[in-house]
Amino acid sequence: MLDLPKRPRRNRKSAWIRDAVRETWLSPAHFIYPLFIHAGEGVEPIRSMPGVARLSLTALLEEVEAAWSEGVRSVVLFPAVVDGLKTPRGDEAANPEGLVPSAIRLLKQRLPELTVVTDVALDPYSSDGHDGIVGAGGRVLNDETVEVLCQQALCQAEAGADVISPSDMMDGRVGAIRRALDVAGFTEVSVLAYTVKYASAFYGPFRDALDSAPRFGDKKTYQMDPANTREALREVELDEAEGADLIMVKPAGPFLDIIRRVREATTLPVAAYQVSGEYAMLKAASLNGWLDERRVVLEALTGIRRAGADVILTYYARQAARWLAAG
């Protein structure tokens, strides 16, 4: 060994060397853009998510076409369902003329190459605000719910969804949905499983967006305890065995260690969801002039990629694509 001072700064001395040795890259190719839709006209801003709104189908098409032209190639749809259509069994979730199937058909007709991801869970449709059917004593019923989720998934696949994304956290739903899709001939439809989904307070603004907060209790009997790691690895094993194509960790920012552990535990691609509360924090501080929005958002997204995520679901997808294009 030469007895000379070690100077790692040499690899930071110019833009060229920094670019040449950079280990992690962000690109719009990694993004899935979550969008809220409603059956009414126009756009309805969401109080706790400045810059995000519930979109009519016309506004949805405009937004997705603009995002597409900026390099965003995939969206995931969340419906704001009017109270009158919410029922204990979330029946509207499997209505082929419902909001989500209509939106899928519209998008696939105008942008056939767009990858449309759809959420499978009952909460936007449930009069109880839960992801599943509520039984005696307020328990969310697992197996009864899985049957309904299969109907929901089939309805979305029939409308043209490319990727089905169960976010409900019922046991066994990935395998049941995979089987239902295959039996119906949808062998090409992928399953992006919310495998490791924590019972997180960071979902607050999302529930404002859909008016989907639980009407009683919380989601701790099905979503995971944020204190747990081994349980995450167990969920990965199960969803892998049940046929998931991609594994998701959610939220992203407060769970970077989990993304890393999951990355190391599976050969499947890993997705991470930078959720509504993470968006709200970054946006609020930026609007106050306390943080430089462009830099903190790109840093947060880079951190999620560096932790091991291949794909990122982010409300900043379109904005980040624009920033990346501007260099």
Ligand code: PBG
């Ligand atoms: C519902 C669902 C939620 C999110 C995605 N799908 C909320 C919840 O589980 O209560 C949260 C997304 C976000 O906060 O951005 N199944």
